[in-house]
Amino acid sequence: MAEEKKKKRVGIVGFGNLGQYLYEAVKAHEDYEIAFVWNRTLDNLKGKIPANFVLEDLGQFASRNPDVIAEVAHPSISAQYGPLFLEKADYMVGSPTALAEQHVEDRLRQAASHHGLYIPAGALWGGGDIQKMADRGTLKGLKITMTKHPDHFRLASPLKEKNASVTDKAITLYDGPVRGLCPLAPHNVNTMAAGAIAAHNLGFDKVKGCLVSDPSLTEWHHVEVEVIGPGDHEAGKAFSVNTLRKNPAKPGAVTGSATSVSFLSSLLRAHDMGPGVHLC
The missing domain is CATH 3.30.360.10 (Dihydrodipicolinate Reductase; domain 2)
Structure with a gap:
């Protein structure tokens, strides 16, 4: 009997329009599953996702064993949690303006020694x-x-x-x-x-x-x-x-209108490229 393929576990940080789109897409994908969803305002999650997916304290993200974490919340997330995320999982930065702060870019590049730091191409053609x-x-x-x-x-x-x-x-x-x-x-x-x-x-x-x-x-x-x-x-x-x-x-x-689909495509590419910084 063939061994069942292990699904990649995705943590979603942020539950605005883009986070909600990614949640529904990941939930429906045969090769992925939800590890957790975090939002700064927890009340925005009530009635929209099952309680077992809700992560109340983002500092406890590792307890959900994510394979990849997708930030679609705010640039401050990368500054505060980015290096910690990269200790345990691949990390896709949905708000790469965070890296305009030189010390944030330096810390994230240094932290991407065991897992990949992924930057969505978004509207950047070529x-x-x-x-x-x-x-x-x-x-x-x-x-x-x-x-x-x-x-x-x-x-x-x-x-x-x-x-x-x-x-x-x-x-x-x-x-x-x-x-x-x-x-x-x-x-x-x-x-x-x-x-x-x-x-x-x-x-x-x-x-x-x-x-x-x-x-x-x-x-x-x-x-x-x-x-x-x-x-x-x-x-x-x-x-x-x-x-x-x-x-x-x-x-x-x-x-x-094309941004949500572009981010999903980036998320589905944000794995298996090894340590370092990758455009996805």
Whole structure:
């Protein structure tokens, strides 16, 4: 008799729209099962999931024996628990803006010596190719421009006030290093953070991020990725790639309609790549 295949146990940290989607998808998948679900507000779990799946104290995560932990809550989770997660399981960081804090990135990279630290590609088209160029040292520049309707942003000051002033014309809210943007828009620029991690020879300080608020873009999120490679840039003979990703988005949505499916695909890839940092 063939031995029954062991299901991978998934811990879900966060139970907003994305966490709920992942919970239902994992529960229905033949190769995966729920290890636990944690949410900062426990009342939000009542009546939605069985009590045996609820983890009240995130510090007790190891008692549920997860194979992979998926964070879809807040960047602060990685700072507080990321290294602990990596001692026991693979860890998928759904809020990679956390790594814009240099000490958080350093601790997580160091902790990923026994299990894998996985970064979802999200809306970053061509992330694997960017990472390959970074590995070879041929990546010379990367700029990611995200354009959304003003209502689709969740921002901190001073970008919050600048976005509130948008009326009938598009306004550039920020154009500069991704490291400086992440704490101002932690819920909106995870794609940029993923790009900075993939482009590890450039990092958060040299990867550029541009955030544009466009009142005409009511049903879409646009993500443009500009990659610069080797060559003679002054003579116009350098390698370059430009892509524009158009993601449908409901009015007022922080994340586009394709985000949930993309995160699930990343989660299903977040295993068996060994220690280290992996784009998934």
